[in-house]
Amino acid sequence: MSEPTTSRTVTVTINGTMVEREVATSKLLVHFLRDDLDLTGTHIGCDTGNCGACTVQVGGEAVKSCMMLAVQADGLDVTTVEGLAGDSGVLTPLQRSFGEHHALQCGYCTPGMLMSATALLEHTPHPTEDEVKVALQGNICRCTGYWNIVEAVVAAGKSGSA
Numbered sequence: 001m002s003e004p005t006t007s008r009t010v011t012v013t014i015n016g017t018m019v020e021r022e023v024a025t026s027k028l029l030v031h032f033l034r035d036d037l038d039l040t041g042t043h044i045g046c047d048t049g050n051c052g053a054c055t056v057q058v059g060g061e062a063v064k065s066c067m068m069l070a071v072q073a074d075g076l077d078v079t080t081v082e083g084l085a086g087d088s089g090v091l092t093p094l095q096r097s098f099g100e101h102h103a104l105q106c107g108y109c110t111p112g113m114l115m116s117a118t119a120l121l122e123h124t125p126h127p128t129e130d131e132v133k134v135a136l137q138g139n140i141c142r143c144t145g146y147w148n149i150v151e152a153v154v155a156a157g158k159s160g161s162a
């Protein structure tokens with residue numbers, strides 16, 4: 001006999017918009033974002049907390065959303081990669097820097113990289129290479145060799161904003 005699914009109503013502010021949903025207490029935040037809210041910019045690479053493709057910001061901190069239940073985000077602000085450019089659609093300096101420095105190839109890791117790097121730049125506006133490497137150590141990229149990503153983040157810091 002299968003266990004009954006329990007659910008709870010959660011209220012989360014996603015990319016500046018408050019949403020209220022009934023959600024299974026066992027549902028991961030990444031599945032809530034992708035399946036319930038259609039925010040598919042947040043990727044799933046491993047589902048085990050290793051790759052960082054699912055990184056979002058929760059309460060201003062970079063969080064791997066496959067390591068957190070949706071109900072744990074109740075009452076909190078969540079920002080996904082879709083929220084970086086905002087309603088205007090104008091890319092952030094960091095997003096532009098990724099393009100300018102060829103910091104993506106297939107792009108699978110890119111949302112997670114951007115979210116981790118954005119959190120870094122909010123806390124440390126002008127990071128050194130070493131600080132960028134530490135901040136991105138939980139994000140795996142199988143394409144770029146990482147150097148262009150580090151360069152893009154350092155350059156965004158030098159330009160003065162995320």
Ligand code: FES
Pocket residue numbers: 043044045046047048049050051052053054055064065066067
């Ligand atoms: S999908 Fe979350 S860390 Fe890989």
Ligand code: FES
Pocket residue numbers: 103104105106107108109110140141142143144
């Ligand atoms: S650009 Fe392909 S995994 Fe990073």
